[in-house]
Amino acid sequence: xxxxxxxxxxxxxxxxxxxxxxxxxxxxxxxxxxxxxxxxxxxxxxxxxxxxxxxxxxxxxxxxxxxxxxxxxxxxxxxxxxxxxxxxxxxxxxxxxxxxxxxxxxxxxxxxxxxxxxxxxxxxxxxxxxxxxxxxxxxxxxxxxxxxxxxxxxxxxxxxxxxxxxxxxxxxxxxxxxxxxxxxxxxxxxxxxxxxxxxxxxxxxxxxxxxxxxxxxxxxxxxxxxxxxxxxxxxxxxxxxxxxxxxxxxxxxxxxxxxxxxxxxxxxxxxxxxxxxxxxxxxxxxxxxxxxxxxxxxxxxxxxxxxxxxxxxxxxxxxxxxxxxxxxxxxxxxxxxxxxxxxxxxxxxxxxxxxxxxxxxxxx
Numbered sequence: 001x002x003x004x005x006x007x008x009x010x011x012x013x014x015x016x017x018x019x020x021x022x023x024x025x026x027x028x029x030x031x032x033x034x035x036x037x038x039x040x041x042x043x044x045x046x047x048x049x050x051x052x053x054x055x056x057x058x059x060x061x062x063x064x065x066x067x068x069x070x071x072x073x074x075x076x077x078x079x080x081x082x083x084x085x086x087x088x089x090x091x092x093x094x095x096x097x098x099x100x101x102x103x104x105x106x107x108x109x110x111x112x113x114x115x116x117x118x119x120x121x122x123x124x125x126x127x128x129x130x131x132x133x134x135x136x137x138x139x140x141x142x143x144x145x146x147x148x149x150x151x152x153x154x155x156x157x158x159x160x161x162x163x164x165x166x167x168x169x170x171x172x173x174x175x176x177x178x179x180x181x182x183x184x185x186x187x188x189x190x191x192x193x194x195x196x197x198x199x200x201x202x203x204x205x206x207x208x209x210x211x212x213x214x215x216x217x218x219x220x221x222x223x224x225x226x227x228x229x230x231x232x233x234x235x236x237x238x239x240x241x242x243x244x245x246x247x248x249x250x251x252x253x254x255x256x257x258x259x260x261x262x263x264x265x266x267x268x269x270x271x272x273x274x275x276x277x278x279x280x281x282x283x284x285x286x287x288x289x290x291x292x293x294x295x296x297x298x299x300x301x302x303x304x305x306x307x308x309x310x311x312x313x314x315x316x317x318x319x320x321x322x323x324x325x326x327x328x329x330x331x332x333x334x335x336x337x338x339x340x341x342x343x344x345x346x347x348x349x350x351x352x353x354x355x356x357x358x359x360x361x362x363x364x
Contacts, residue, residue, distance in 0.1 A: 046250050053246030054239050057281075057316075062238065067282070068230055074121040075226030076219060078113050083218045087129060087209040095203040101188050102200045103142070106133035110147040111183050119152035119312050120234055120321055124225065127329030133206055138197035140330050141340035142190045144322065148312035148344030149182040149351070151283060159287040160306045166294035167302045170363040178307045178355055186347060194343065233328070237320025245280075268349060269356030270304035271297055283309035299364050304356035311348040318345055 035043045062068040081087070090112055091105055098105040110126035126147075130140050151157050157179075164171050191198045213221070248254035258276070265275035271293065277286035286309045294302050312318060318341045326337035 046247065049250035050243045050246040053249065054242045057238055057242050058235055061282070062230065062235055071120055071230045071234060072223060072226035075124060075229060076222045078121045078125045079218055079222035079225070080215075081113075082125060082209065083211055083213060083215065085210045091203060091206060091209070095201075095206075097184060098187070099200055099202070101191060101198075103187050103191050103198045104130075104133055104135045104139045104201045105203075105206075106130045106135045106201075107139050107143040107146060107187050108183055110143050111150045114147050114150040114152055114312070115157075115179070119147065119317055120229055120325055121226065122147055122152075123322065123325035124229055124329055127326055129209055130330055132209065133201065136197045136199065137331050137336070138191075138195035140326075140332050141336060141343075142187050142195050142198070144326060144332070144337055144340035145190055145344035145347065146183065146186045148318070148322075148341055149186055149310075149348055150179065150312070151310040152312060152317070156284045156287050156309055159284065159291055160309060163287055163291040163294040163302060164306055166291065167297075167299040168364060169299050169303060169360065173359065173363050174303055174306065174355065177359060178351060179310055182347075182351065186344075189347075190343075229325070233324045234321050237324045238316045241316040241320045265304075265308075268304060268353045269300050269360075270308050270352055271301040274305045275308055278305070278309045278311075278313045280314055283311070283313055300356045300360045303360045304352045307352040307355050308348065311345060312341065313345065318342060 032043070062071075087109065090109060094105040094108045098108070106126075106129055109129050110122045113122040113126055123144075126143065127140075130143055135143070151160075161171055161175070164174060211218070245254060248257065261276060261279060262272045265272045271290065274286040274290045274293070277283075277289060286305065290302060290305050290309075312322065319338060322341045323334035323338040326332050327334040330337070332340070
């Protein structure tokens with residue numbers, strides 16, 4: 001009978017085998033040494049390009065700008081609404097509707113908090129609510145995808161309405177179809193197609209979600225929570241995404257990608273310049289620019305741009321902030337949360353296309 005191999009010899013033999021990542025590492029070592037010897041300015045230029053791309057976003061927008069303060073204030077507002085019974089009221093409203101679809105009504109909660117506050121605060125507050133409501137992983141993914149259908153800033157909504165009014169478009173049907181209808185339609189569509197592991201939950205089965213924390217403590221704790229969210233989750237996620245864009249710009253492949261985005265937006269009935277602002281920088285800024293252009297462009301393009309901006313964009317949110325926030329506060333991994341967010345934004349693009357082409361001619 002052959003004796004089993006000595007564990008120490010087995011681990012030594014296993015360690016001597018090269019893995020794919022070690023080959024990758026060796027290639028990077030050689031490339032780095034070659035760069036330092038023959039093109040030292042290239043490595044320095046790459047680092048400088050990433051810093052220049054990340055710095056204005058992180059510092060000017062999040063650290064010293066209104067967006068960072070808005071995140072903190074949104075968490076405070078969200079926690080106070082929760083303390084005042086807002087979450088329990090939402091469950092009473094949406095539980096009967098979601099019962100028809102056999103979906104946990106908690107999937108609507110992130111979207112409503114997103115409309116009232118900020119997408120990052122929505123994940124921070126609604127993730128634990130979904131867990132407490134015993135939502136399945138499929139339902140948590142539906143919640144993320146549905147949340148992406150809502151604008152993450154009330155300023156985006158108000159400036160966008162002003163821009164739509166300047167085009168002569170009837171605002172109410174556009175708002176109804178682009179912001180409120182998806183709260184019901186998106187969970188229904190996803191539960192019948194991609195995320196089918198859903199179940200009916202009666203209101204009596206759900207716990208109460210209103211905490212009993214003293215009001216003053218709620219305010220100070222939520223301010224601390226919002227600051228931690230900004231500094232430890234949002235800013236690192238933004239730095240990763242825009243650092244990647246800086247890298248692509250430096251090696252010269254970002255311009256074709258950007259041109260592809262522009263062509264796609266035009267084909268979908270979205271004004272390209274403001275659409276790119278929504279995708280890369282800020283939907284609120286995009287709506288401010290749309291307000292200047294609204295009277296001079298095709299109403300169809302203005303409507304498409306409004307619908308796109310009324311979403312979870314920019315890309316730093318989809319690929320950075322949402323995965324980081326939901327992985328920390330729900331059962332979802334970063335990859336699962338990102339996948340649901342991508343599905344959500346693809347559905348949003350489809351919504352913008354349909355409303356721009358099919359609805360706009362009837363409301364101008």
